Structure formats: structure tokens, C-alpha cells
Amino acid sequence: MMHHVIVSGLGPAGATLLYELASRGYDVVGIDRERFPRYKSCGGCISTKIDTIEGLDISHLIETPVYGAIFSYRQTRYVDILSDEPVGYNVKREVFDNYLVERARKAGATVVEGCKVEDFVEGSHHIEVICEGGRTFRAEFFVCADGAGSLVARKHFSLNPREFGISCTMEIPTSEEETEKMLGALFIDFGEVPHGYAWIFPKKGLLSVGMAGESKRCRGRLRGDFEKFLKNHRVLAGKALNGKVHGWMLPIYHSDGHPVIRPRAMAIGDAAHLVDPFLGEGIYYAIASARVAGEALVEAIEKNTTGFAPYREYLRRKLYPEFRALVKLSDLVYGHPRLWYRMVEKEPAIMLRYYDVIRGRESAQEFYRWVLSKVTRKPWKLLRSWLEDRFLSTG
Ligand SMILES: Cc1cc2nc3c(=O)[nH]c(=O)nc-3n(C[C@H](O)[C@H](O)[C@H](O)COP(=O)(O)OP(=O)(O)OC[C@H]3O[C@@H](n4cnc5c(N)ncnc54)[C@H](O)[C@@H]3O)c2cc1C
Known part of the structure; x- marks a missing residue:
């Protein structure tokens, strides 16, 4: 049987995508190796950016x-x-994730639990997804959302444990x-x-x-x-x-480039390295990437296109520039945690302003520029000389 889309992994990324497509009437199958509710190692703190996701009431x-x-x-x-x-x-992840899976199921998605996805074979008109024990599924498109441990993403999408x-x-x-x-x-x-x-x-x-x-x-x-x-x-x-x-x-974002798109397949959420490299926030990005991937899939199904341009553009223009700024910020903070601590202790306004970045009201790029200019104006001597060596000389 030929489906529109198969999704591997039903964490926040996969379950959101499944819901987006099923609620628009597409024939979608979500496969997870676990049975829900299941434990997920996580702090379970979701930024208020989640409030900007239309139609999701948590x-x-x-x-x-x-x-x-x-x-x-x-x-x-x-x-x-x-x-x-x-x-x-x-939130408690077992409760939160289970809610997202049930929401997708109620919207009409087929949910297959206790089944491990092992690989896929991409043809010019369809994809075959291969599961443990030789069970297979066929669809027009495949989305890899099976998280940091994904073998499929390591093989096909450059998920790189050296950068975890x-x-x-x-x-x-x-x-x-x-x-x-x-x-x-x-x-x-x-x-x-x-x-x-x-x-x-x-x-x-x-x-x-x-x-x-x-x-x-x-x-x-x-x-x-x-x-x-x-x-x-x-x-x-x-x-x-x-x-x-x-x-x-x-699987924090790193700057070496992340091929996450193939003609008929893509990776989202953790499987695509979409974890904020400063604080390790990933739940919001899993859900946000799934929403954009959903739009890209609707376009691909309706217009018979491949390559998922809307998703590619979202990563290139919106997410990656922010993550690149957070890589710089984390080098600054974690390179000198004591000095960073002293700065925020003396000037809590720095952290209060960062809260606005977490809320999605200010960009990480602006924040990083602001912190950098502050540091170079203030007598944080050690930090300043380090910055001059590491950043200011290279722009
Ligand atoms: C210790 C820790 C603390 C964290 N704290 C926070 C936090 O406080 N806030 C925050 O925003 N983020 C946090 N994160 C990151 C967050 O947990 C992830 O970014 C988020 O879960 C990503 O969602 P996902 O759907 O991409 O992947 P996951 O939530 O990992 O879901 C992947 C799913 O795929 C399934 N799966 C795996 N392999 C296969 C397979 N072969 N076949 C089929 N299914 C498979 C799994 O069972 C799972 O259900 C934390 C991460 C860690 C490790």
C-alpha cells in the first residue's frame, strides 16, 4: 500500500508532523520503536516561543x-x-509526548508502536522504509524524526555524534x-x-x-x-x-553544515541537529521544524515537486543564523564561565535581556552583538583580551 508520508519517530517533531498532515486529510503513518507513554531523558522546560505555534494549546x-x-x-x-x-x-515529557501522539492519532494518522525503523531506499517516485524484522512501508515521502540516536540520520543525513x-x-x-x-x-x-x-x-x-x-x-x-x-x-x-x-x-547545532534534505526524504528535530547550542533547547525547534516540514510536504504532494524548498529556506534564513550566533555566545560563556557568572551577577539585566531571546522577542544575533559591545566597553579585562584574540581580530 502506498501512503503519502511515513514518519520515523514520534517525539515532539514526528508527532507534530503527523498531526499536521493527518488533520489536512493526508494518509500518514508514524512509526516509533517505543510504546507510549514512554520516558524521555529531558529537563522538560519549553520556552514560551511555543505560544507562537498556531493551533497548539499546551x-x-x-x-x-x-x-x-x-x-x-x-x-x-x-x-x-x-x-x-x-x-x-x-512539562513532564512522558505526558507531553503522549498527548502529541494521541492528538495525531485522533486526527486520523496511523500510529505503529514498538517497531524500529532501520533504513530507507529512495526511488525516483517513492520511498521504501525498512523496519526491524524486514517489515516494510511505502510512501511518496519519508521524514526522519527519530532523534539523537537515529541510525537512519547518521547514515543518510550527517547526524554526527562527534558534535553532540x-x-x-x-x-x-x-x-x-x-x-x-x-x-x-x-x-x-x-x-x-x-x-x-x-x-x-x-x-x-x-x-x-x-x-x-x-x-x-x-x-x-x-x-x-x-x-x-x-x-x-x-x-x-x-x-x-x-x-x-x-x-x-x-545533537546541538554546529557550524559544519547539516545536509538534512534529500529529494524525497528529510530530517527534522534532533535527527537534524536542531538543538540550540547554548542552552540545549530542542523541544520548541522539534515542533517548529515539523510545522515547516508539514508545509513543505503539502507543497510536494500537491505540486508533485521534490527538494522541500520551504523547509530548506526556513533553515537557511531563519534558524541557522540564530544558531550560529548561539554557537559564538556559548564559546564566550562556557569558555569563561566564572567571568560570565560575575557579569550576570553584577548586571542581571544581561540575563533578563537573554530571557527575551528565549521568548523569541529578540534575536540571538542582536543579543550577541550587544553582549560583545558591552564586554568591550566594560572593564572585564581578562574576558576582553580573550575576545580580542578570539573574535574581534577576525570580525
Ligand atoms: C538531558 C537532556 C535534557 C534536555 N532538556 C531540555 C529542555 O529542558 N528543554 C528543551 O526544549 N529541550 C531539552 N532537551 C532536548 C529535547 O529533549 C530534544 O531536543 C527533543 O526531545 C527533540 O524531539 P524529537 O522529536 O526530535 O526527538 P525525540 O524526542 O528524541 O523523539 C524521537 C523518537 O524516535 C523514536 N525512535 C528512536 N529510534 C527509532 C527508530 N530506529 N525507529 C523508530 N523510532 C525510533 C524514539 O523512541 C522517540 O520517541 C534535552 C535533552 C536532553 C538529552
């Missing part, structure tokens, strides 16, 4: 709105930087009364892990704790750094820290 899935963070440097100094308006929303962030997470149950007092703020610590940060995201009766850093610099030491963080952060004092530690990957 208000009933929000555990708590987030107004900012309590930042620390190696768990020694702490500064509260909270804003009057939400920056993000905390790596992470450790633990869920620590606690009393609702305790988290009640913390709700509204995240805890973010700089400096304990190379080129990354550690976090505690409070949910009702639960602390989602994690640490992530660049794989090249953290491999072999992340677990030890994570244990140190668990032992030393003031919020975790006296807690039983014997939960399961989950390790997972963050």
Missing part, C-alpha cells in the same frame, strides 16, 4: 510556568534572576510542599562541567536534575562531575540521591 500540560533562574557558579555563589513574565513552561552534547539526568522525588516553594524558578550552575551547565528543574513533587556538556570535552568525566554537583548543590542537601542516572545525547 496549557493543560504545564506543570508550572518558569519566570527565570537562580544561577550559581560551582554551587558556591548564587544569584536570583527572575522576571515578571514567564520565560518557559515545565552528552548528559546525565536523575529524577529525585520530593514533597509537593518543598517544590511548591521553588516553583517558578530553575536552578542553573555554570563551571562544574566543561562547555555546559548543570540544572535542577523543579516540578510538582519532583526535581529533574541534570548536567550536559560538549562530548569532546566531557567524555570520561561527566559522571564524576555530576556526582559532585549532586553532593554540593544546596537544594539537594539531605536528599536520597540513589535514583537511576540516565545518559543521553544532545
Whole structure:
């Protein structure tokens, strides 16, 4: 049987795309190797940019709105930087992702669970998708949305583990009364892990704790750094820290180019390296990329075209320039976490302005230019001389 589109992976990217197409009457099949609801290692904080996604109401899935963070440097100094308006929303991923899959199913999509996609073969008029055990599906188009562990994206779309962030997470149950007092703020610590940060995201009766850093610099030491963080952060004092530690990957954007489009197939979400390289935000980008991919697929089906121009343009003109600015920002911040911490401690307005980037009200490119000009005007001597070496001389 020939379908319009087959989607591999039903996280936020795949499930959103499935819904977009099924609700317009297209014959779509979504395949996931897991059965829903399923666990996903994640902080579960979605930026308020999600509110700009038309037709997606997540208000009933929000555990708590987030107004900012309590930042620390190696768990020694702490500064509260909270804003009057939400920056993000905390959700439980198993609940959030399950909702998106059910929404797609109700819209008429076929959902195949417990089936692992292994490869695809692209012909000039159709695509054959090959699953574990030799089961196959045929469609006009294929979308790879099966995340950071995707073998298909490694083979066909240059998903590159050498450019990943790596992470450790633990869920620590606690009393609702305790988290009640913390709700509204995240805890973010700089400096304990190379080129990354550690976090505690409070949910009702639960602390989602994690640490992530660049794989090249953290491999072999992340677990030890994570244990140190668990032992030393003031919020975790006296807690039983014997939960399961989950390790997972963050396919952050990097600047080497990401071929994610073939004539009849494309990758979206994590499988396309669409994770913000500064904070590791990926849920919004998974959903946003799926929406644009949906438009591109409708055009391809209706006009019998290939190559997905709207998606290509979205990446090239909108997303990648922002991500490139965030690569520079993360070099600046994670290269000198102590100096960065001092800057935001002294001038919380820097972070408050960054919250507007997270909200999607200001571009990362503008923010980066502003921080750079600030740094060169202020007496942050060490940082300034480093910047002159690394950035200003090359423009
Ligand atoms: C520790 C950690 C913390 C994070 N915290 C945040 C955060 O707070 N906020 C935020 O915005 N982002 C966060 N992220 C990033 C976020 O989790 C991802 O960007 C997001 O889940 C990407 O969605 P996706 O749909 O592309 O992929 P995924 O959510 O990974 O979904 C992929 C799906 O594909 C399925 N699959 C995998 N292989 C196959 C296969 N071979 N065949 C069929 N199905 C398959 C999986 O079962 C899964 O359901 C975090 C990531 C990590 C690792």
C-alpha cells in the first residue's frame, strides 16, 4: 500500500508532523520503536516561543510556568534572576509526548508502536522504509524524526555524534510542599562541567536534575562531575540521591553544515541537529521544524515537486543564523564561565535581556552583538583580551 508520508519517530517533531498532515486529510503513518507513554531523558522546560505555534494549546500540560533562574557558579555563589513574565513552561515529557501522539492519532494518522525503523531506499517516485524484522512501508515521502540516536540520520543525513552534547539526568522525588516553594524558578550552575551547565528543574513533587556538556570535552568525566554537583548543590542537601542516572545525547547545532534534505526524504528535530547550542533547547525547534516540514510536504504532494524548498529556506534564513550566533555566545560563556557568572551577577539585566531571546522577542544575533559591545566597553579585562584574540581580530 502506498501512503503519502511515513514518519520515523514520534517525539515532539514526528508527532507534530503527523498531526499536521493527518488533520489536512493526508494518509500518514508514524512509526516509533517505543510504546507510549514512554520516558524521555529531558529537563522538560519549553520556552514560551511555543505560544507562537498556531493551533497548539499546551496549557493543560504545564506543570508550572518558569519566570527565570537562580544561577550559581560551582554551587558556591548564587544569584536570583527572575522576571515578571514567564520565560518557559515545565512539562513532564512522558505526558507531553503522549498527548502529541494521541492528538495525531485522533486526527486520523496511523500510529505503529514498538517497531524500529532501520533504513530507507529512495526511488525516483517513492520511498521504501525498512523496519526491524524486514517489515516494510511505502510512501511518496519519508521524514526522519527519530532523534539523537537515529541510525537512519547518521547514515543518510550527517547526524554526527562527534558534535553532540552528552548528559546525565536523575529524577529525585520530593514533597509537593518543598517544590511548591521553588516553583517558578530553575536552578542553573555554570563551571562544574566543561562547555555546559548543570540544572535542577523543579516540578510538582519532583526535581529533574541534570548536567550536559560538549562530548569532546566531557567524555570520561561527566559522571564524576555530576556526582559532585549532586553532593554540593544546596537544594539537594539531605536528599536520597540513589535514583537511576540516565545518559543521553544532545545533537546541538554546529557550524559544519547539516545536509538534512534529500529529494524525497528529510530530517527534522534532533535527527537534524536542531538543538540550540547554548542552552540545549530542542523541544520548541522539534515542533517548529515539523510545522515547516508539514508545509513543505503539502507543497510536494500537491505540486508533485521534490527538494522541500520551504523547509530548506526556513533553515537557511531563519534558524541557522540564530544558531550560529548561539554557537559564538556559548564559546564566550562556557569558555569563561566564572567571568560570565560575575557579569550576570553584577548586571542581571544581561540575563533578563537573554530571557527575551528565549521568548523569541529578540534575536540571538542582536543579543550577541550587544553582549560583545558591552564586554568591550566594560572593564572585564581578562574576558576582553580573550575576545580580542578570539573574535574581534577576525570580525
Ligand atoms: C538531558 C537532556 C535534557 C534536555 N532538556 C531540555 C529542555 O529542558 N528543554 C528543551 O526544549 N529541550 C531539552 N532537551 C532536548 C529535547 O529533549 C530534544 O531536543 C527533543 O526531545 C527533540 O524531539 P524529537 O522529536 O526530535 O526527538 P525525540 O524526542 O528524541 O523523539 C524521537 C523518537 O524516535 C523514536 N525512535 C528512536 N529510534 C527509532 C527508530 N530506529 N525507529 C523508530 N523510532 C525510533 C524514539 O523512541 C522517540 O520517541 C534535552 C535533552 C536532553 C538529552
